[in-house]
Amino acid sequence: MDAVLLSRLQFAVAVFFHFIFVPLTLGLSLVLAWMETRYVLSGDEAWKKQVKFWGKLFIINFTLGVVTGITLEFQFGTNWSRYSAYVGDIFGSLLAIEATVAFFLESTFLAVWHFGWNRVGKKLHLASIWLVAIAGNISALWIILANGFMQHPVGYAVNATAGRAELTSFFDVLTNGYAWGMYAHTVLGAWALGGFFVLGVSAWHLLRRSHTEFFRRSFRMVTPWTLVLTLLLALAGDIQGKNVAHYQPAKLAALESHWETGRNVPFYLLALPDEEGEGNMVEALGIPGLLSWISYGDAAAEVKGLKDIPKNDRPPVLPTFLSFRAMVALGGLFVLLTLWAAFQLRKDTPCPLLLKAMVWNIPLPYIALMLGWAVAEIGRQPWIVYGLMRTSDAVSPVPAPTVAMSLGAFIAIYSLLGILDIYLLRKYAIQGPEAREV
Amino acid sequence: MLETIWFILWAVLWGMFFILDGFDLGVGTLLPVLAKNEDERRIMYNVAGPFWDGNEVWLIAAGGVTFAAFPKAYAVMFSALYVPLLLLLFTLIFRAVSFEFRNKVAHASWRVLWDSIHFFSNIAASVLLGVAFANLFMGIPVDAQGVYHGNLLSLLNPYGLAGGVFFLCMFILHGALWLAIKSRDDLQTRAVATAFFIWPVMLVLLLAFLVLTAMHTNLFANYLAMPALFILPILALAGLILVRIMLREGRLWAAWGSSALFIFSVTFFGVAGMFPGMIISSLDPAATGTAFNGASSPLTLKIMLGVALVMVPIVLAYQCWTYHVFSAPVTREDLEDDHAY
Numbered sequence: 001m002d003a004v005l006l007s008r009l010q011f012a013v014a015v016f017f018h019f020i021f022v023p024l025t026l027g028l029s030l031v032l033a034w035m036e037t038r039y040v041l042s043g044d045e046a047w048k049k050q051v052k053f054w055g056k057l058f059i060i061n062f063t064l065g066v067v068t069g070i071t072l073e074f075q076f077g078t079n080w081s082r083y084s085a086y087v088g089d090i091f092g093s094l095l096a097i098e099a100t101v102a103f104f105l106e107s108t109f110l111a112v113w114h115f116g117w118n119r120v121g122k123k124l125h126l127a128s129i130w131l132v133a134i135a136g137n138i139s140a141l142w143i144i145l146a147n148g149f150m151q152h153p154v155g156y157a158v159n160a161t162a163g164r165a166e167l168t169s170f171f172d173v174l175t176n177g178y179a180w181g182m183y184a185h186t187v188l189g190a191w192a193l194g195g196f197f198v199l200g201v202s203a204w205h206l207l208r209r210s211h212t213e214f215f216r217r218s219f220r221m222v223t224p225w226t227l228v229l230t231l232l233l234a235l236a237g238d239i240q241g242k243n244v245a246h247y248q249p250a251k252l253a254a255l256e257s258h259w260e261t262g263r264n265v266p267f268y269l270l271a272l273p274d275e276e277g278e279g280n281m282v283e284a285l286g287i288p289g290l291l292s293w294i295s296y297g298d299a300a301a302e303v304k305g306l307k308d309i310p311k312n313d314r315p316p317v318l319p320t321f322l323s324f325r326a327m328v329a330l331g332g333l334f335v336l337l338t339l340w341a342a343f344q345l346r347k348d349t350p351c352p353l354l355l356k357a358m359v360w361n362i363p364l365p366y367i368a369l370m371l372g373w374a375v376a377e378i379g380r381q382p383w384i385v386y387g388l389m390r391t392s393d394a395v396s397p398v399p400a401p402t403v404a405m406s407l408g409a410f411i412a413i414y415s416l417l418g419i420l421d422i423y424l425l426r427k428y429a430i431q432g433p434e435a436r437e438v
Numbered sequence: 439m440l441e442t443i444w445f446i447l448w449a450v451l452w453g454m455f456f457i458l459d460g461f462d463l464g465v466g467t468l469l470p471v472l473a474k475n476e477d478e479r480r481i482m483y484n485v486a487g488p489f490w491d492g493n494e495v496w497l498i499a500a501g502g503v504t505f506a507a508f509p510k511a512y513a514v515m516f517s518a519l520y521v522p523l524l525l526l527l528f529t530l531i532f533r534a535v536s537f538e539f540r541n542k543v544a545h546a547s548w549r550v551l552w553d554s555i556h557f558f559s560n561i562a563a564s565v566l567l568g569v570a571f572a573n574l575f576m577g578i579p580v581d582a583q584g585v586y587h588g589n590l591l592s593l594l595n596p597y598g599l600a601g602g603v604f605f606l607c608m609f610i611l612h613g614a615l616w617l618a619i620k621s622r623d624d625l626q627t628r629a630v631a632t633a634f635f636i637w638p639v640m641l642v643l644l645l646a647f648l649v650l651t652a653m654h655t656n657l658f659a660n661y662l663a664m665p666a667l668f669i670l671p672i673l674a675l676a677g678l679i680l681v682r683i684m685l686r687e688g689r690l691w692a693a694w695g696s697s698a699l700f701i702f703s704v705t706f707f708g709v710a711g712m713f714p715g716m717i718i719s720s721l722d723p724a725a726t727g728t729a730f731n732g733a734s735s736p737l738t739l740k741i742m743l744g745v746a747l748v749m750v751p752i753v754l755a756y757q758c759w760t761y762h763v764f765s766a767p768v769t770r771e772d773l774e775d776d777h778a779y
Binding site for chain 2: 066
């Protein structure tokens with residue numbers, strides 16, 4: 001394997017692992033902020049107990065999110081130095097702003113919140129968790145503005161003498177519609193994941209009738225929130241799909257495995273791409289005009305097929321296609337699950353089947369988010385910056401064996417951390433609200 | 439002009455990182471030496487408890503600013519220092535999770551495991567930072583294409599190793615002073631004694647490092663060209679001497695502040711000697727990445743300067759406030775709190 005592929009694998013490992021922790025941080029911080037608001041407004045100790053229990057899980061998750069995020073910022077330099085030198089003028093500033101505007105705020109006030117129960121007043125304590133939640137979500141915005149530049153570069157000009165892209169309009173970079181579409185889709189997904197996490201853990205306890213009063217409260221609190229989010233998530237996904245169709249026709253064609261340019265393109269419920277043969281091995285149950293309609297809001301619209309995109313500009317079709325299909329299917333499942341939960345809200349205890357489904361569902365939003373990123377990033381290939389710079393031109397002049405070694409280290413260390421994280425989250429989730437740290 | 443301002447800001451961010459995370463690293467390194475029982479070990483984790491995360495963000499800010507203001511220097515620096523940088527990041531990962539995980543399972547061997555990991559990751563991170571910066575001061579074998587012609591061992595040259603020992607000692611002193619501020623009773627006594635004990639070692643190391651710097655690097659060329667810069671090594675020495683005076687008077691915060699001045703001046707001493715070089719090539723002077731040939735466009739530098747001038751004071755203000763909130767020493771009663779590490 002060459003340094004490009006190894007570096008891509010390493011980045012994939014690092015970013016996917018980081019993204020196990022990020023969405024729960026984004027989602028659960030808002031849930032915690034809302035719970036603590038209820039506590040401060042009502043003075044009801046039951047809400048404080050909620051904050052303490054979910055807060056413990058939040059902290060375990062947060063630490064891993066922090067440490068795995070640091071390696072990402074530096075990997076642009078270690079593994080993608082040519083990329084960094086070429087677009088650092090734009091991309092680097094977004095990362096630097098993320099740290100100074102958001103990440104300091106998040107880390108500092110997390111400590112105030114975590115250690116400050118007896119040291120700062122109730123209102124200041126409440127303000128701290130809101131600052132953590134807001135800063136985390138702002139942090140995500142800057143990161144996605146940076147990623148949005150890679151997907152749909154704007155506000156730059158290539159300076160041929162300096163041999164790099166330079167910023168021409170910061171305003172254009174900040175108002176990049178593609179990036180905002182990604183941001184909406186990503187944070188809504190993260191918030192929904194936070195909701196499903198609370199639903200899943202609560203359901204586990206409700207099934208065992210442990211701390212029923214406590215977990216009924218958390219289950220009922222997040223059900224409407226998660227329902228609204230899953231619906232908004234679908235809407236944001238649709239908007240983002242249209243962005244992709246508009247700005248990244250190759251990605252759209254790959255994620256739909258659509259080969260022949262044409263109008264009135266049907267959507268096949270069943271399809272399986274055949275990259276060698278430039279077509280689909282299986283193509284059945286077509287709904288006429290649907291692909292044109294979901295891509296452009298017009299059933300007669302023309303959709304460019306992969307055959308009209310030069311072979312060396314095409315992303316890998318199969319992984320993009322499968323990731324996209326699986327993500328959409330999971331999104332549909334989430335809507336059904338939360339609708340089901342919402343209809344049971346009037347009951348004292350939701351039916352066991354729903355509770356079981358919620359427990360089994362815990363990993364699925366994580367998988368859905370990963371698949372979403374796989375679509376975004378694999379679908380962008382062979383470009384590191386869409387239409388501007390190829391991934392193969394972006395890699396550092398570091399020898400492949402060195403990268404292979406570091407990739408091995410990443411896999412080993414991250415697997416260990418992943419196992420520890422799951423073990424500890426499970427342990428504290430199962431212990432329930434009465435447990436004290438030892 | 440913009441480039442020079444950014445070069446100074448770049449040094450400020452690294453200096454802040456060393457001052458703030460330096461004491462966490464020092465306390466972690468002292469863990470097996472100073473803590474005699476479980477309570478004391480926990481106190482040592484908790485004196486850094488509410489701070490280490492916010493402190494580490496200064497590293498991210500320093501890295502981010504290198505990327506934003508000097509993308510070319512960032513690209514060459516971090517790809518050339520590939521192995522030591524990733525090692526540093528791995529040690530910081532283990533340092534962080536050892537805080538979080540150690541007290542999560544009530545089992546003696548689990549704690550021993552995380553205590554060992556905590557100790558080794560702190561000591562390794564301190565040494566790696568020193569080795570990396572000493573090599574940056576001296577220059578590393580990179581060519582004009584940014585390709586690094588060396589390996590990890592070529593960084594472990596005498597001057598690089600001296601830098602590693604120097605940083606380790608600097609952080610141990612800084613950490614001992616922080617522990618003295620934030621603890622009571624026996625642990626505090628031991629922390630103060632450690633500071634007294636390590637101080638002469640630090641003084642010898644500082645003088646030796648200045649001599650070695652004159653022998654192995656070109657840093658003093660800038661000083662000879664602009665003698666006013668000699669204020670920096672003098673400030674470093676003054677800071678270190680003040681540490682001793684304040685310790686003697688029992689003014690622990692002032693001693694810690696003097697140590698901070700010492701660390702900050704040492705950082706500036708090195709970086710001022712490098713100016714305008716950021717990634718000095720030991721192969722070919724023309725291949726050196728400087729603040730001028732590696733900087734971002736004026737527009738980016740201006741926007742980022744606006745962001746930095748607004749945000750850094752705000753960050754400093756709220757971080758100072760949290761230091762104030764958590765300034766009380768950690769006692770055995772504090773360990774009863776179910777949020778303590």
